[in-house]
Amino acid sequence: MMTIGIDIGGSTTKIVGVRDQKIVKPLTVEANDPIASASGALGKFLDVHRLQFSDIYHMMVTGVGSSFLDEALLGIPITKVDEFKALGYGGLFLTGLEKAIIVSMGTGTAFVKAHGRCIRHLGGTGVGGGTITGLSGVMAGLSSIKSITEAADKGRLEEVDLSVGDIAHTDIGNLPFSITASNFGKMTDQANKNDMVKGVLNMTFQVVGMMAIFAARNEKDRDIVLSGKLVNIPMARTIFNELSKLYGMKFHVPDHAACCTAIGAAISADL
Numbered sequence: 001m002m003t004i005g006i007d008i009g010g011s012t013t014k015i016v017g018v019r020d021q022k023i024v025k026p027l028t029v030e031a032n033d034p035i036a037s038a039s040g041a042l043g044k045f046l047d048v049h050r051l052q053f054s055d056i057y058h059m060m061v062t063g064v065g066s067s068f069l070d071e072a073l074l075g076i077p078i079t080k081v082d083e084f085k086a087l088g089y090g091g092l093f094l095t096g097l098e099k100a101i102i103v104s105m106g107t108g109t110a111f112v113k114a115h116g117r118c119i120r121h122l123g124g125t126g127v128g129g130g131t132i133t134g135l136s137g138v139m140a141g142l143s144s145i146k147s148i149t150e151a152a153d154k155g156r157l158e159e160v161d162l163s164v165g166d167i168a169h170t171d172i173g174n175l176p177f178s179i180t181a182s183n184f185g186k187m188t189d190q191a192n193k194n195d196m197v198k199g200v201l202n203m204t205f206q207v208v209g210m211m212a213i214f215a216a217r218n219e220k221d222r223d224i225v226l227s228g229k230l231v232n233i234p235m236a237r238t239i240f241n242e243l244s245k246l247y248g249m250k251f252h253v254p255d256h257a258a259c260c261t262a263i264g265a266a267i268s269a270d271l
Contacts, residue, residue: 001057004045005266006038006073007086007259008065010107012229013037014259015045018266024049026259034065038073062086062265081265084121088114089271090264091225094254101216104261105129105228105236109208111215117271122215127207129230135200140193148197149233155198162186174246180206198235205230205239213247225252227260 002019011032017024027045031037038061046052053076061069062081072078091102092114099115101122107130111122129145136142142151162185165177183203212224230236231253240251256263 002051002055003058003060003266003269004042004056005086005262005264006041006059006061006063006066007083007262007265008034008038008061008063008069010064013041013063013065014262015041016256016259016262016266017045017049017051018263021267023256023263026256026262028258034068037065038069042074042076058266058269060086060265060269062261079269081268083261084110084112085119086261086264086268087227088112088119088264089117089268090260090262091227091254092116093263093267094256094260095223095225095252097223097225097252099221100223100225100252101212101219101221102225102260103208103212103227105208105226105230109211109228111212113215113219113221122219125207125211127204129228131204132200132230136197139196139200142193142197145229145233148201149235151194152198152201152235155192155194155196157195157198157202158186159188159191159195160184160186160199161202176246179242179246201233201235202239205236206243209240209243209251212251213243213249216249222248223250223252225254225257225260227254227257229258231257 002017005016007014013029016026029041059076059078061078062083087104102112104110108126108128110124113120136148142148161180162182164175164179164181244251
């Protein structure tokens with residue numbers, strides 16, 4: 001028997017199975033209607049893994065779209081799980097940590113303190129994936145993450161961002177000259193669309209990373225778990241690694257990080 005976890009977002013639904021504490025390969029379905037998205041995700045998951053309705057032991061549902069569901073999905077009873085609790089449980093499960101700050105990078109970004117079964121929402125920011133696609137659309141006419149990351153790979157941050165080295169001739173504390181002093185503080189006439197898109201990514205990941213560090217410091221933690229689709233962007237990992245070295249924090253990017261909340265919902269059935 002298998003427990004199913006479903007995370008219904010605004011435009012994307014993630015589904016995962018958990019059997020004997022082992023993860024069955026997650027799937028993602030995109031749809032604007034939450035009920036259609038959840039139904040499609042469940043049907044696709046069962047078909048891909050050759051499962052029957054009778055193979056499902058629990059159906060755990062979370063995410064903003066879960067509020068549109070009643071008590072069943074395709075005739076299978078569901079249990080709704082608080083999204084922040086699912087995020088916290090998933091982050092600890094995927095890393096094996098006992099406590100950490102869990103970061104969910106979606107359209108916006110949420111920060112959760114997870115200490116065992118004690119999960120607390122710390123807050124969030126509207127800076128996230130929506131920021132990346134929105135600003136990249138205005139600046140460069142790009143809307144997909146794939147095209148945005150490809151453009152950013154060709155960009156030059158020195159054409160858009162002001163660095164510490166641009167304004168100082170001696171060390172400022174422990175800050176290297178390469179660190180950003182002002183995002184988009186050095187926009188030149190030579191800056192092209194690739195440069196601007198790279199600046200958008202840099203700003204977004206720096207804001208999320210620094211807010212995570214401030215949260216960890218306030219909660220006296222040093223482990224930060226990153227989740228959400230944005231963790232798969234190479235530039236994100238580069239920036240978080242730089243911040244980790246600079247501020248003595250440990251950023252974790254576990255396997256299946258993009259489906260962290262769905263996994264947390266699934267394992268909550270046994271908590």
